[in-house]
Amino acid sequence: MLGYFIDMEDTGFQDILREFRAGREDRGRKMVERLDGLGMDITWEEVERIADGAAVGRPHIAQALIERGYVSVWQEAFDKYLGRTGPAYVERTRLEPEEAVRVLLDNGALPVMAHPLYYEREDTRKLKDLVTSLKEAGMVGLEVHYGEFSESEIDMLANIAAELDLIPCGGSDYHASGKPGEIIPGEAGPPMSTIEALREMKGVARAL
Structure with missing residues (x-):
């Protein structure tokens, strides 16, 4: 989140x-x-x-x-x-998505779901149900634009965001990993309208 x-x-x-x-x-x-x-x-x-x-x-x-x-x-x-199946992997402490939404709302921040296809990639209905439940919990945006998403996946997520009135967000998720073909900042991300929508929702003045 x-x-x-x-x-x-x-x-x-x-x-x-x-x-x-x-x-x-x-x-x-x-x-x-x-x-x-x-x-x-x-x-x-x-x-x-x-x-x-x-x-x-x-x-x-x-x-x-x-x-x-x-x-x-x-x-x-x-x-x-x-990695998750590697011999040195240890599970991390984490919040459930609904808990993370609550923590961010209590802080006054705007919660946005990151990497939605990591939760569910095969069943669009199941993914939409999850996103809907988080929207009902107070989530305001969905990561639609992401370097590892295909065009068809981006279109599908954009449709879910539009249907649920969520702000379509995104980014490169750059980690400087050295992985061949890694998306670098500026190569993937949302349009400027996303930034303005987030600013408007938060009541932050537009950047000069």
Whole structure:
């Protein structure tokens, strides 16, 4: 779930973020331990150095594997070790989508569903039912434009967004992974009308 116009001064929201950061650190340490058990000599200190103060995630662990010469690019690290079916994968702490919508609304942010086809790709009716339930919970937008979506998928999502009166959002989801063909910022995303619709809903002045 994406949140637009988040109030970063909201202490309750920051408390939730601290809980998630602690969960991410615990998860990261466990993944490093699993890699060690697989014979890969990387340390938590290396991963923290790569993260450079940011919350540690799998991309930082993947970079440590690259620097040690165990893999060549991020995608190889995910395919072999860090992906959902990989031997070093550890499930993360997460909110259910409805909970995430509530947290963002309590903060005053605009909730938008990210990567909808990750939830359901085969059954359009099931996907629409999920999006409808989140709309009823207060979600205001749907990620329609995304680098990995086909034109037919974008059209299908745009139709769902239009039917449910959701703002069609999107982006490149760029992670600098080194994956061949990775979409870079500016190559995928929504039209400027999306930005204006979000601003209007939030009551934010139009950019000059």
